[in-house]
Amino acid sequence: MAGGLTYTAVDSTALSTAEVYGKTLVELGEQHPEIVALTADLGKSTKIGTFGERFPERFFNVGIAEQNMVGMAAGMAKAGLVPFLSSFSQFASWRVADQLHTDICYQNVNAKIIATHGGTSFGQAGSTHHAIVDFALVRSLPNITLICPADGYETANAVRVAYETPGPFYIRINRGFDRVVYENEDYGFALGKAVEMRPGTDITVIACGSCVFQAISAADFLKNADGLSVRVLNIHTLKPIDKEAIQKAITDTRRIIVAEDHSVIGGLGAAVAEVIAEYGKGCAFKRLGVQDSFAPIGLHEDIMSILGIDSNGIAEAVRAAMKMDFELDDDWDDEV
């Protein structure tokens, strides 16, 4: 790992993603006394409480007061501590939007927000607890790094990188268990670098978070069923985004689908669209996600299916995109 630090490997198949986070944070805490942890009555639910059990004097449960928590973290970071904060994603983003903007990002402090229950993963709680526009907020804020890991292994990597990299971080993970996409942590996680989960030449599916597993399943299915060569890119770091990987996908495959557990406005799909637009090359393109609405109530996997961001929905979108027309510019070959 970066920084010459040693870590014990976690078993992401036996633990929920948040449990992996809690364990990783305790491990970091053992090595770095400047790490402190804050939560707003969600110690148990977000698993940041694991840190509190191990280091009670470095743990602050502020009650149900997220704005205060974020302001406190800014003060602690200014004084040299490294605060990790956890709440549900909706409350760790929009509920504290101004504190995030002014206390964390504007002052560029070294605070790390680990937001759980992201996307529609707390599906039964309904729209007050669905975080489907958090990327849009966080991505628009200067100075902050935004990561949405695909599974527990990637979460462990992201949490460590957040510690090792100065500046504000927002890492969005899910409630409960995630489908595992890696065999272990050693797949070469690098901040801001997409991971190619499947090679492919016909079309690229770009995904983050829980959609990565779904995109891989769709690619494997389409390879067998349609003989399609589907590239799958896991863009775990939404900001700063891996422009080169996207540009390469445009050039190599000329068809791109983005799948995310988020609104199509302001999230990963929007970020990819911006790169495509500025690159200036014709590319068939489709954003999958929440289509400018609030999501239904239900189990996470059901909602993903309704939204069309599960493997079936992605496969269907790939098939449709293979039929899409786009304008090839005359100089396409020169520019490659």
Next chain:
Amino acid sequence: MALTKQEWLALEDKAYQMRRLLLDTCHWAGSGHIGGGNSVMDMLVILYHRYLNIKVEDPAWADRDRFILSKGHAGIAYAPVLVDKGFNDPEQLKTFNLTNSKMGIHLDSNKVVGVDASTGSLGHGLSIALGTGLAARVQGKNYKTYCIMGDGELDEGSNWEAAMAMAHFKVTNVISFVDRNHNMIDGNTEEIMALEPLADKWTAFGFEVKVIDGNNISQLADAIDFALANTGDKPVMIIADTVKGEGIDFIEGDYRWHYGAMAEENYEKSKESLARHYEARKARAEKEGK
């Protein structure tokens, strides 16, 4: 007008039925906010069966009393009450929390008939209640607004912004409650973030405060009657001291039952406990009622 013994007994019966329906809903859904649902149930029952001026056949009636359940996670207690009143199809309780259901953990005012505000993000309700209260004043209407908050919820600063404004604007047509069940998710309120002296805080913010046993129907009636008779210019805050999980003995007062699973064995145990609880409640009403 003071509650008669007959009225008290009828409300106890209703509260028992509603606690049973809450339990069934929890059982159908597999899990639910059973702790905070049972602590607040007596408030919901007395409001919906004695005080709220509403029309089931015209849920959007402009002159209706408003009710805002600021602690929105108690939807599993609120939904049975609304269904029982006739606002929604009883079958909906059987699909509570299921995919594409109209009813999830936090009730959505655009999906569940009779709900005045979509809550669930804590610390919003009192401001909304203040808004409907001021709207009544501006429009010259007589309706009241009732608002129930959780005690842990009071940690949110937004409540205190609303409190300051409610006293400042002398909004006395809003009657507010704190469901003081002493517990939040991570533990006891005084251990996680101390609220006491809570009555003094509300008094200092300009409220007329009543501290009562919030699981006592008769005391609730007296407190609400007091608030309705209020001719002063201070808003009334009823601090309803309650038991989290009231009626289900093995979860009472245990913060770990904020949200719990209701599998078969616990379900049977809970039914028996609720039946015993009802008998004790009836005996109290018989003895103390007039």
